[in-house]
Amino acid sequence: MKICTSAMGVIFRREFSAYFATPLAYVFVLIFLVLSSVFTFYLGGFYERSQADLTTFFNFHPWLYLFLVPAISMRLWAEERSSGVIELLTTLPITQLDAVLGKFLAAWAFCGLAIVLTFPLWITVNYLGAPDNGIIIAAYWGSWLMAGSFLAIGCCMSALSKSQVIAFILTVVVCFLFILMGFPLVLDLFTGWAPSILLDAIAGLSFLTHFQSVSRGVLSLHDTLYYFTMIVVWLAATVYVLQVSQD
Amino acid sequence: MIVIDKISKHFGSITAVDMISFSVSTGEVLGFLGPNGAGKSTTMKMITGYLPPDHGTIQVCGFDTVDSPLEAKRNIGYLPEGAASYGDMVVQDYLSFIADIRHLKKEKKKRALDSAITNMALEKVLWQKIETLSKGFKRRVALAQAILHDPKVLILDEPTDGLDPNQKYQVRELIRNLSTDKIVIISTHILEEVGAVCSRAMIIAAGKVVADSTPDELARQATQAALPQQHGHDILPALNEVFRTLTAGSMQ
Ligand SMILES: Nc1ncnc2c1ncn2[C@@H]1O[C@H](COP(=O)(O)OP(=O)(O)OP(=O)(O)O)[C@@H](O)[C@H]1O
Ligand SMILES: [Mg+2]
Numbered sequence: 001m002k003i004c005t006s007a008m009g010v011i012f013r014r015e016f017s018a019y020f021a022t023p024l025a026y027v028f029v030l031i032f033l034v035l036s037s038v039f040t041f042y043l044g045g046f047y048e049r050s051q052a053d054l055t056t057f058f059n060f061h062p063w064l065y066l067f068l069v070p071a072i073s074m075r076l077w078a079e080e081r082s083s084g085v086i087e088l089l090t091t092l093p094i095t096q097l098d099a100v101l102g103k104f105l106a107a108w109a110f111c112g113l114a115i116v117l118t119f120p121l122w123i124t125v126n127y128l129g130a131p132d133n134g135i136i137i138a139a140y141w142g143s144w145l146m147a148g149s150f151l152a153i154g155c156c157m158s159a160l161s162k163s164q165v166i167a168f169i170l171t172v173v174v175c176f177l178f179i180l181m182g183f184p185l186v187l188d189l190f191t192g193w194a195p196s197i198l199l200d201a202i203a204g205l206s207f208l209t210h211f212q213s214v215s216r217g218v219l220s221l222h223d224t225l226y227y228f229t230m231i232v233v234w235l236a237a238t239v240y241v242l243q244v245s246q247d
Numbered sequence: 248m249i250v251i252d253k254i255s256k257h258f259g260s261i262t263a264v265d266m267i268s269f270s271v272s273t274g275e276v277l278g279f280l281g282p283n284g285a286g287k288s289t290t291m292k293m294i295t296g297y298l299p300p301d302h303g304t305i306q307v308c309g310f311d312t313v314d315s316p317l318e319a320k321r322n323i324g325y326l327p328e329g330a331a332s333y334g335d336m337v338v339q340d341y342l343s344f345i346a347d348i349r350h351l352k353k354e355k356k357k358r359a360l361d362s363a364i365t366n367m368a369l370e371k372v373l374w375q376k377i378e379t380l381s382k383g384f385k386r387r388v389a390l391a392q393a394i395l396h397d398p399k400v401l402i403l404d405e406p407t408d409g410l411d412p413n414q415k416y417q418v419r420e421l422i423r424n425l426s427t428d429k430i431v432i433i434s435t436h437i438l439e440e441v442g443a444v445c446s447r448a449m450i451i452a453a454g455k456v457v458a459d460s461t462p463d464e465l466a467r468q469a470t471q472a473a474l475p476q477q478h479g480h481d482i483l484p485a486l487n488e489v490f491r492t493l494t495a496g497s498m499q
Binding site for chain 2: 018087094
């Protein structure tokens with residue numbers, strides 16, 4: 001299947017502006033900003049650490065995304081199915097890949113916007129001290145990549161169902177599994193009997209494993225590659241699901 | 248030219264379309280008639296490439312709908328049964344979005360939008376969200392979407408359903424006036440519509456074609472068979488009669 005950039009672009013523009021046609025976008029951005037500040041300043045003990053950096057802020061991102069990203073992705077395909085718009089979209093001269101990419105990129109750009117809007121925090125730490133801004137930029141980038149992986153999973157789950165509620169729950173569960181896989185608690189279940197290759201593979205698939213280094217500002221090519229692979233694989237799965245469910 | 252060769256569609260144990268074959272040539276306006284659940288919409292969904300047929304092939308303007316879907320879809324304008332559109336968009340933005348997807352640019356786009364909007368009399372609702380429109384207006388927006396790129400093939404599933412008498416007349420005029428280089432397939436439950444706009448009528452029942460002829464010819468057969476002569480040139484009662492006899496077996 002070829003990608004037609006212009007068709008993808010048209011879908012992207014429609015989807016992106018659709019976020020602002022309803023209060024959804026504003027509510028989402030507001031919740032994201034409030035929660036990330038609450039997490040950072042209260043739960044994260046930002047002041048106690050008396051260190052001017054954003055490590056605590058980024059450490060909470062996987063947990064924030066766990067509930068906020070599915071709220072964005074749940075409607076991507078489930079809504080088209082229940083409203084019947086999918087029939088229109090399928091009979092327009094665009095490929096499913098164009099539609100999947102256009103919708104995904106719009107959602108990802110929207111997440112990026114929400115992330116960028118946390119810049120007052122960044123200004124605050126720069127006001128309070130002298131953080132390493134290179135680290136912060138790398139962590140922002142890593143966080144956005146992780147949001148993309150969550151979204152790609154959500155995209156696929158949304159394609160599976162007509163119901164946005166089901167899409168939301170499925171996405172939370174799958175994303176939670178991908179976070180959990182990096183926890184010692186889960187890995188302990190396998191240590192002892194499973195070959196260490198499997199152990200490494202499980203830990204290596206986890207969002208958390210890859211995000212730990214990222215939140216400290218160490219963004220290796222390896223981690224970037226991991227997130228892009230996740231995105232590609234889940235979007236390919238979305239196209240597959242859409243094709244299979246057509247008949 | 249549309250060539251349909253032995254297509255079938257099953258949904259679980261339901262046979263929605265059962266080995267239908269026919270072809271439609273340029274200039275024809277074909278009307279699908281048939282009871283609810285006969286398979287009219289399913290047939291249209293297969294022609295437009297929404298559903299792949301289980302068996303058989305469909306060619307639209309020389310392009311196979313499964314092998315070359317994009318080329319086939321470019322030649323088609325489609326009004327789906329539910330007339331679904333993006334409810335969160337205003338009419339103007341929605342039609343402009345469709346024009347962009349259809350690769351209409353600048354002057355061409357402007358002309359296409361103007362003519363579709365005038366044809367469907369949408370001027371008053373241009374800046375209204377589609378989800379807040381009345382049923383008839385929603386259908387008119389969906390119709391405008393279908394005719395926007397001046398397609399060679401128009402597939403309209405119950406185009407006049409829910410329209411007021413003026414708009415019904417308008418849409419029928421539109422279909423009649425479409426230049427002779429097009430193919431139009433409509434489905435309808437209004438028999439007078441078939442007489443008014445179609446050059447060919449096809450009655451579908453239980454997924455099969457049970458009659459395929461001109462509306463006049465269908466009426467003539469019915470008149471000869473059962474009806475007394477008094478109806479004269481009014482073909483409506485005769486069409487009614489032929490519809491009832493041919494589809495009687497398929498009604499549950
Ligand atoms: N997605 C689907 N899943 C299961 N069955 C379906 C589906 N779509 C259609 N059918 C069945 O296929 C048959 C044909 O339906 P179709 O919509 O083509 O009828 P129709 O001729 O358009 O009827 P109407 O005049 O009511 O619009 C019906 O028995 C219907 O229940
Ligand atoms: Mg129908």
